[in-house]
Amino acid sequence: MSEAVSARDGAIGLVGEATVADWFALLKPRVMTLVVFSGLIGLLLAPGHLNPVLAFAAILAIAVGAGAAGAINMWYDRDIDAVMRRTARRPIPAGRIEAGEALGFGIMLAVAAVILMGLATNATAAALLALSILFYVGIYTMWLKRRTPQNIVIGGAAGAFPPIIGWAAVSGDIALLPVLMFTIVFFWTPPHFWSLSLWAHGDYARAGVPMLPVVAGARSTRRQIGVYTVVLVAASLLPWLLGLAGPVYGVSALALGLGFLACAWRVLTDRQDAAGVSQTGDRPARAAFKYSLAYLFLILTMLTVDGFLR
Template sequence: MIEAASAALGEGRGGEPPSLASLSAQGIGVSSAGDWIALLKPRVMTLVVFTGLVGLLVAPGHLHPILAFTAVLCIAVGAGAAGAINMWYDRDIDAVMRRTKNRPIPAGRIRAGEALGFGVTLAVASVLVMGLATNALAAAVLALSIAFYVFVYTMWLKRRTPQNIVIGGAAGAFPPVIGWAAVTGGLDVMPVLMFAIIFFWTPPHFWALSLWAHTDYQRAGVPMLPVVAGATETRRQIVLYTLLLVPLSLLPWMLHQTGAIYGLSALVLGLGFLASVWRVARDRQDAAGVSLTGDAPAKAAFKFSILYLFVLFAALAVDRMIG
């Protein structure tokens, strides 16, 4: 049904997607369950849920399995709610970016107001349930993470500064802190270190993406670093943040918060990440604004960065459980 509706809509002149105004005028709103799930940014949610789960697993103490599942579910729902509100706010730029023009709102399958209501409802519900199931601190940090992503990153920073992803990246660093707080009701050195690792991981991860998608951001008027400062400076910043990230990732082991399993894993993964970004630094394929190919070093580094964080946090969980 959705495919038929999309075919009936057709495309605008020049092969561009239909405008939001034309979609609204036609009253388009045909959606499926998959569209509502897409609003939650499930790929992003996967990483958020995993790091939140690791925060919960490595925390000292015990949480009943049902309550632990509820806490992780609240982290997932809260992250999805922030993603839905982000899609509502960014629907204008999503419509002109190749990567995002088929999202449910710019494609006309979900109305903007419905998406906003959906996101706000899930956000409020996730915080309330987290507070009832665990404790006030976990609920407060969850609320802070949602508010930070929506108001600080999406509404304030994203369209104003190339440092948007540096400061705004804090939103994605909260989940392990939430998981830890759900178990302990407090904070300690370890959740701060987990937060810092994700915080410093975010810029090289996202700037690698922006290198091979810079034309999209340029078209939408989003001041990502490659658009504002150029590819060469972006590569330099990617290397710089990775050089900061690798020793930082070793701190949990150096401070005796973890054992050798994590320490060795962090070292090997860090060297792999450095090798990946070094290839990005040496690449000049996009020096003249030429579109990057599918196997470009920037795209490879982006993919490796996701693997890096997954394996690093998995090693942390295994190390703490065995230890």
């Protein structure tokens, strides 16, 4: 193990001598929050009963599985993380954790998470968890991310798996409602990330990541945000229209969707130059990004509330 000394914020940084917080940061805890939340919603809405200990183990397995995928992602993306301002301080590019250690950590946690899910619940949930990890690492990180501006559209499926996994943990199968939850998270991902990339595209351009604003320009990205938001709002109403959720969810989904459409409209009509570059510091895109986070938490919460009321 290397013991090269590097200065970081006036603190002493020793390669291979990372803090507990550095190892935890490898798990992408902010992404994990969303994954745990949507997995919990799937688990709560599924028919049947799961012992609380097993339910806790299932949620822990989903969280650890997502964290493992995040660690392997940081291992693979360490070269582009080093040149992006937003990610340059992550443990690997900052030199606090060696790349090989992060890879080993991620693989070990991924295997442990799938085994835990299998032991605590059933083979279907364990297989879906394994599939979601492989999808995030193999399809999104290694294949799509550096090749196509559609990276987050297809790759977004990886983040949409948890409600199905939570549902399968209880019921042992897959039904239409968790598939619709998957669809909602799937169509939510593009407007969420493209709003962020509208003002962070300098980072992606430096790293050579073909995010939509880098490849197609800001104007096209604003249009795409609008299109995907319309599709998202339509998809969000399906549980209600198909009779799988009641009016409490339906009215909430409609109100939240109208709010999202308003945000997308403001992004589209933001004061901009001929290339579509914002003259307002991308204020509408920043607002849309924040709104999208609240939107997903609220719409899934209302689906659960509605489920308990029915």
